[in-house]
Amino acid sequence: MSKVVLMDFFAEWCGPCKMQDPIIDEMKKKFGDKVEFRKxxxxxxxxxxxxxxxHAVPTLILEKDGAVFKRYVGVTNAKTLEADLNAALK
Structure with a gap:
């Protein structure tokens, strides 16, 4: 099975980063141990x-087997993340 990692680059002072947090939490519940989540x-x-x-936060980096699979800048919605996480797991 592929190793899939989602890195959430954030800053404490970043308002949009706080908006991204519940979406990441939702993905953690859906994907559990299949995906490694890092803040x-x-x-x-x-x-x-x-x-x-x-260069900007929030930025999410989705890696598959150590290579960047997808990069997101700004708040990314749950539907997009879920679809891309599923694609990375294939």
């Missing part, structure tokens, strides 16, 4: 943010 605070994880060239 990355860009203000304390500069190196990782630079590695993924994060």
């Amino acid at each position: 990355v605070d860009v203000d304390t994880n500069y190196d990782l943010a630079a590695k993924y060239t994060i």
